[in-house]
Amino acid sequence: MPPTTRMCDLPQKLIGEKIFPRVPITSLREVRSTCKSWDAITKRWILGYEATATQQFLGFMTMNSKLCSLRYEQKQKRDDSVDDVSIDIKQVDSLNQVEISKVFHCDGLLLCVAKDSSKLVVWNPYLCQTRSIGPRNKFWSYDRYALGYDTNRNHKILRFVDERGGGGAEEYEIYDLSGCDSWRVLDVVTRDWEIQQFRRGVSVKGNAYFFAREKLCDVESEDECGTVTEVKDFLLCFDFTRERFGPRLPLPFHTCVDECVTLSCVRDEQLAVLYYQEGLNDYSCGSVEVWVTTRIEPSSVSWTKFLNVEMRPFALTGVRFDEFQGGSFFLDEQERVAVVFDLDGYLPNKTPRYHTAFVAGEDGYFKSVSLGEASNSGKRCQITGYLPEVYAPALVCSSFYRPSLVQLN
Known part of the structure; x- marks a missing residue:
């Protein structure tokens, strides 16, 4: 034998x-x-x-308030007549008991925000370790978070304490995962800019970057009717070593109010930004620009254009990216495509809605992949029985997941 x-x-x-x-x-x-x-x-x-x-993208995402793993692969031959895109999504069983609204990734660790704002959960998938973190006083649904580390590789959580959801923050707190089990209030003053509550930060080289705008109360560009005509927008970096925000960093474009701008990263080395410029009306498509940094530091940045996609040929699909929650994405560098997550086409009277990955590339390449039905999170009125339609798109952790040996216990 x-x-x-x-x-x-x-x-x-x-x-x-x-x-x-x-x-x-x-x-x-x-x-x-x-x-x-x-x-x-x-x-x-x-x-x-x-x-x-x-050649695969490995990462995590939230979909229907559950944390899921994501595996993406694209065959080198692009052909609309064949299935050249493979997307495999699996729900994470170890966190199945917790409804998750947001997830952030940095250096092999995931920061998960409970949908009911009761707690945060930090998870190391490779070591199968978790740590549950409670608030100093109370978490609010409008709070924003970021995960990063300092020059000594001490991992920290930044919290924007925002009870009212107006775009500003009442105060800023930081939690050191390698230190004492408590939050510290930072001595940070932000008088002339704001980061809206739906803007998600991205960690690159241990620091967190945010899309920010000048506070409306400080804007001087108004027409004769008092309408704001110009709002300055820029990037801000939170330096986890200095525990301070850096200077305003320039973007490679200028946005109008309510246009979709989302951040991503490329293998924890470069920052990427997607800018969706809407069409003339709700049923027409605009264009998508994707830019990637050639240099990124807390006080300096330079850009190069990665992709430009004219969306008008796809107007009949109703595709457009929501400025509040949609448009999270990652890049496939080898195939020169952006994979953008949102709900299916914004067409009138279309129910149910479906989570969709839109794959956009050079030479007019565009493909949509349905990821399953989106759950309606609307609350039924106890008096009239009316159930509003409220759908939240899937949110992807943009960075390629590399497992880590960072201990949480």
């Missing part, structure tokens, strides 16, 4: 290139426990240099 080949006897390259790419991110613990050699191989193929060579 020929000898039986054990799992541990398989070639490392076969395991790393053919087996690991098919394993869900959330099953890495089972992979590591298969045998000692597989545990060692994960440190090379999942944590080491080989992990950067993968």
